[in-house]
Amino acid sequence: MNKRFVILDGSSLMYRAFYALPPLTDSLGEPTNAIFGFSNMLTKLLGELNPDALVIAFDKGKKTFRTERYPEYKGTRDKTPEELLAQIPLLHEFAAAFGVSFIEKERYEADDIIGTLATKAAAAGHDVMVVTGDKDALQLVRPNLRVMLTKKGISELKAYDEEVFREEYGFEPIRLIDLKGLMGDTSDNIPGVPGVGPKTATKLLLEYGTLENVLENIEAISGKKLKERLTENRDQAVLSKELATIELQVPDMELTMDDYAIMPDHAAMKKFCDRYELKGVWKNFIKLYGESDGGLFAGMEIQEAAPVDLSYDEWEEKQAAAALAKAESVAVCGIFTGRVPFEQLSRAVVVTSPAGDTGLIALDSPAGQQLLRFFEADKPATFYELKQYYHAGIKAQSSFFDIKLADYLLHPELSKYELSNLSHQYFPGQSVPESFADEVSQAVWTAKLIAKLQPKLAAELEELGMKKLYDEIELPLVEVLAAMEQNGVYVNRKNLEEKAAEVGKKIEEIQQDIYTLAGTEFNINSPKQLGEVLFERLELPPTKKTKTGYSTNAEVLESLRYQHPIIEQILAYRMWTKLKSTYLDAIGELIHPESGRVHTSFNQTVTATGRLSSSDPNLQNIPVRTEEGKTIRALFEPGEGYDYLLSADYSQIELRLLAHMSGDESFIDAFCQNQDIHARTASEVFGVPLAEVTPTLRSRAKAVNFGIVYGISDYGLSRDLHIPKKEAASYIDSYFARYPGIRKFMDDTVAAAHETGCVTTLYGRRRELPAIKSRNFMQRSLAERMAMNTPIQGTAADIIKLAMIEAYHRLQDAGVKSRILLQVHDELVLETTEKERETVSKILKESMEQVAKLSVPLLIDIHSGKNWAEAK
DNA sequence: GATTTCACG
DNA sequence: ACGTACGTGAAATCC
Numbered sequence: 001m002n003k004r005f006v007i008l009d010g011s012s013l014m015y016r017a018f019y020a021l022p023p024l025t026d027s028l029g030e031p032t033n034a035i036f037g038f039s040n041m042l043t044k045l046l047g048e049l050n051p052d053a054l055v056i057a058f059d060k061g062k063k064t065f066r067t068e069r070y071p072e073y074k075g076t077r078d079k080t081p082e083e084l085l086a087q088i089p090l091l092h093e094f095a096a097a098f099g100v101s102f103i104e105k106e107r108y109e110a111d112d113i114i115g116t117l118a119t120k121a122a123a124a125g126h127d128v129m130v131v132t133g134d135k136d137a138l139q140l141v142r143p144n145l146r147v148m149l150t151k152k153g154i155s156e157l158k159a160y161d162e163e164v165f166r167e168e169y170g171f172e173p174i175r176l177i178d179l180k181g182l183m184g185d186t187s188d189n190i191p192g193v194p195g196v197g198p199k200t201a202t203k204l205l206l207e208y209g210t211l212e213n214v215l216e217n218i219e220a221i222s223g224k225k226l227k228e229r230l231t232e233n234r235d236q237a238v239l240s241k242e243l244a245t246i247e248l249q250v251p252d253m254e255l256t257m258d259d260y261a262i263m264p265d266h267a268a269m270k271k272f273c274d275r276y277e278l279k280g281v282w283k284n285f286i287k288l289y290g291e292s293d294g295g296l297f298a299g300m301e302i303q304e305a306a307p308v309d310l311s312y313d314e315w316e317e318k319q320a321a322a323a324l325a326k327a328e329s330v331a332v333c334g335i336f337t338g339r340v341p342f343e344q345l346s347r348a349v350v351v352t353s354p355a356g357d358t359g360l361i362a363l364d365s366p367a368g369q370q371l372l373r374f375f376e377a378d379k380p381a382t383f384y385e386l387k388q389y390y391h392a393g394i395k396a397q398s399s400f401f402d403i404k405l406a407d408y409l410l411h412p413e414l415s416k417y418e419l420s421n422l423s424h425q426y427f428p429g430q431s432v433p434e435s436f437a438d439e440v441s442q443a444v445w446t447a448k449l450i451a452k453l454q455p456k457l458a459a460e461l462e463e464l465g466m467k468k469l470y471d472e473i474e475l476p477l478v479e480v481l482a483a484m485e486q487n488g489v490y491v492n493r494k495n496l497e498e499k500a501a502e503v504g505k506k507i508e509e510i511q512q513d514i515y516t517l518a519g520t521e522f523n524i525n526s527p528k529q530l531g532e533v534l535f536e537r538l539e540l541p542p543t544k545k546t547k548t549g550y551s552t553n554a555e556v557l558e559s560l561r562y563q564h565p566i567i568e569q570i571l572a573y574r575m576w577t578k579l580k581s582t583y584l585d586a587i588g589e590l591i592h593p594e595s596g597r598v599h600t601s602f603n604q605t606v607t608a609t610g611r612l613s614s615s616d617p618n619l620q621n622i623p624v625r626t627e628e629g630k631t632i633r634a635l636f637e638p639g640e641g642y643d644y645l646l647s648a649d650y651s652q653i654e655l656r657l658l659a660h661m662s663g664d665e666s667f668i669d670a671f672c673q674n675q676d677i678h679a680r681t682a683s684e685v686f687g688v689p690l691a692e693v694t695p696t697l698r699s700r701a702k703a704v705n706f707g708i709v710y711g712i713s714d715y716g717l718s719r720d721l722h723i724p725k726k727e728a729a730s731y732i733d734s735y736f737a738r739y740p741g742i743r744k745f746m747d748d749t750v751a752a753a754h755e756t757g758c759v760t761t762l763y764g765r766r767r768e769l770p771a772i773k774s775r776n777f778m779q780r781s782l783a784e785r786m787a788m789n790t791p792i793q794g795t796a797a798d799i800i801k802l803a804m805i806e807a808y809h810r811l812q813d814a815g816v817k818s819r820i821l822l823q824v825h826d827e828l829v830l831e832t833t834e835k836e837r838e839t840v841s842k843i844l845k846e847s848m849e850q851v852a853k854l855s856v857p858l859l860i861d862i863h864s865g866k867n868w869a870e871a872k
Numbered sequence: 873g874a875t876t877t878c879a880c881g
Numbered sequence: 882a883c884g885t886a887c888g889t890g891a892a893a894t895c896c
Contacts, residue, residue: 018896019873019895019896020873020874080896081896082896083896084896523893523894525877525892525893525894526893526894526895527875527876527877527893527894528876528894528895529894546875546876547875548874548875548876548895551876551877552876552877553876553877553878554877554878574877574878575878577892577893578877578878578879578892579879581891581892581893582878582879582890582891582892583879586891586892606889606890607888607889608888609887609888609889611881611888611889612889613888613889613890614889614890615889615890615891616890617890617891618879618880618889618890618891620879620880620881620889620890621878621879621880621881621889621890621891622879622880623879623880624879624880625879625880629879632879654881706886706887707886709887710885710886710887710888711885711886711887712886713884713885713886715884715885715886716885716886717886719885719886720886776883777882777883777884778883778884778885781883781884781885782885782886785885785886785887786887786888788887789886789887789888790887790888792887793881793887793888796881797888824880824881825880825881825888825889826881827881
């Protein structure tokens with residue numbers, strides 16, 4: 001009979017757990033964090049996968065057949081920390097109590113044991129799952145054999161089968177060894193071919209299939225340098241491939257599945273958990289196996305939660321038509337293939353209301369056509385994360401409902417929106433499956449759940465006055481964001497690569513200078529090591545501390561600038577490494593190979609204030625403030641068929657909103673006369689005529705204006721302006737004396753927040769601030785500053801969202817090809833043509849300036865150029 | 873995973 | 882007395 005067999009890479013998972021968790025110990029001071037993390041992972045896996053057999057493989061000793069072949073193998077690894085080593089015997093003890101087999105073998109790594117067991121079991125037809133943090137194991141993926149990789153930390157896992165692997169890498173799993181042969185692996189100290197990285201290696205493999213074939217066809221490969229390198233490092237490449245290959249024939253590994261069955265020993269486990277004070281581990285254990293393994297009450301568990309109904313039908317054309325015909329609304333959970341923002345909708349589970357019929361539909365079938373017609377008739381349909389359906393080609397409709405968006409508006413503070421939480425919240429008696437047999441049953445559960453959630457969330461939005469916000473801003477914005485993500489923005493790859501090489505050289509030079517000046521080599525990126533060099537070795541005066549040691553941030557370094565020549569170099573090093581790693585390297589990797597464009601994600605459910613955020617890559621923090629930084633911005637260009645990037649940004653939107661919302665006469669007057677607001681503030685606060693405001697005074701007034709928007713404190717202002725706290729306080733005093741309307745607005749807002757526990761924007765967006773009732777000064781003050789800032793920041797976010805929707809449709813109606821690419825909080829970036837530039841500028845000006853009628857004008861600045869840096 | 877640093881509005 | 886400006890995302894280190 002076929003069984004489900006799980007194999008854990010004990011070494012890799014322990015290592016992960018050790019670094020993922022804080023240094024927990026028992027009361028005797030013995031470290032237990034790795035064992036704690038590992039056991040949590042094990043119980044979670046057992047619950048989710050429910051395997052028939054499980055084994056833990058472990059490395060044994062440093063010497064392996066690989067080090068015999070190549071002594072430098074893994075030679076750059078730091079030695080394992082003592083605290084981790086100490087936990088290995090505990091793992092043995094733990095495995096024994098859990099009744100899980102444990103295998104290690106002289107001369108072999110855990111990988112080889114895993115490879116041998118896994119491939120044998122898969123060949124015998126068992127369903128095999130390998131769990132590890134080591135990407136190398138992906139080479140094992142084949143029919144019946146999947147690999148689960150820890151993503152970040154230890155809690156998130158990603159399962160790779162052949163399809164998932166191919167999707168990500170573009171070639172067959174086993175070719176991973178050829179990839180390593182070519183590019184090497186720094187962490188294992190596998191050399192590879194110098195100068196060949198992941199990009200080149202993948203390209204070669206896609207063309208030639210294997211390393212051997214690449215080496216046989218060196219002559220045909222383009223690029224003189226590359227040819228030379230391949231020829232010179234032939235043997236090294238072959239050796240590298242050999243080192244990267246997992247051994248599948250480890251001797252004496254006869255497989256009998258029964259040997260690996262799990263036989264929990266309750267008494268031993270209890271003793272183990274008591275001894276090392278691992279309460280949570282015991283809890284997880286009894287969740288799986290019950291309180292005891294025998295005796296009177298065995299098996300007598302009380303059922304409390306309602307069982308989950310995962311039934312559904314497979315719908316062909318007729319059933320779909322019948323069910324949809326009598327449906328007033330549907331809830332949909334799709335199954336997607338492909339990657340954002342180009343995913344495809346292959347199948348969908350549909351739940352109809354009020355009948356509650358549940359069907360699985362293939363989108364490319366007649367039944368799928370029925371479903372699309374249902375959507376196009378603008379009948380109510382509920383989704384979770386509507387944006388991905390738009391990516392998959394579903395056309396926007398006004399009666400769609402997105403559960404995630406609604407949940408976000410109701411709880412904008414949450415960092416994660418998960419359906420299981422919503423289920424617990426709205427249906428507390430309903431149990432939530434810990435895992436699903438397959439994606440279809442997960443989709444069935446999701447569709448049934450969101451069908452029931454929709455009326456509840458809709459009612460709650462209505463009740464809290466956010467229906468309009470939802471209908472007129474958030475929902476229509478989804479289509480705009482989906483379009484922007486699909487558009488992407490063109491990045492000049494050639495310039496980017498040149499710049500990266502140039503900056504790389506500069507970094508190396510600076511690094512050498514720093515080592516010379518310090519008289520020692522150290523990791524400049526490590527604040528800890530840098531602190532030691534600066535404040536101990538070079539005996540510079542430390543000015544600030546963090547909770548773990550010396551602070552070495554830019555402010556501290558700036559204050560030491562003239563005390564030692566090394567400081568200048570460190571500041572330069574920081575700047576260039578930041579530009580290279582965060583921008584040049586990271587964005588380079590995310591350029592879509594065909595279009596040459598970068599497709600960021602605009603997240604609509606992240607910020608507590610209502611702003612968007614951008615990730616993978618974040619295109620809302622591209623440098624602009626320094627000359628060096630602007631060279632990064634200059635890499636963003638109009639794509640093929642376009643002539644200019646055009647940037648339209650609101651002028652002083654937050655201060656204008658402050659004027660409007662506070663009703664302060666003087667502030668409103670300043671904007672109505674289109675005066676320089678910071679200069680006018682300086683003149684009024686410091687009591688000098690407008691004509692006599694110096695740049696210094698103006699910049700101080702500017703800082704005060706910013707401070708007001710953030711929820712001012714004398715401490716923060718004094719820090720920002722490098723002036724005594726007393727002086728900062730007097731600035732704030734005269735500011736409020738001069739602008740009584742603003743003071744009143746701030747006071748009223750905070751008072752209302754104390755009363756209601758929440759603040760709102762002009763468009764009704766809510767943010768709850770429970771901490772405002774805190775008796776802790778720090779927490780309460782923070783909540784008060786949020787109360788002052790959120791209505792302003794949030795209203796600005798509402799307004800630009802409205803403007804985006806307006807501009808998007810007006811551009812479409814005008815029939816221009818110019819399109820919105822990016823939003824950076826108060827700025828929209830478009831690509832346009834010579835011919836359309838005037839029209840587009842006009843559309844933007846009207847859309848953005850006329851979108852809200854305030855007691856002060858809203859103004860935008862528009863600039864265009866051959867790249868983003870020029871469009872300023 | 874937590875911490876530090878730094879890029880943006 | 883308390884010791885932070887508001888809102889984000891990403892890279893690197895830690896041992």
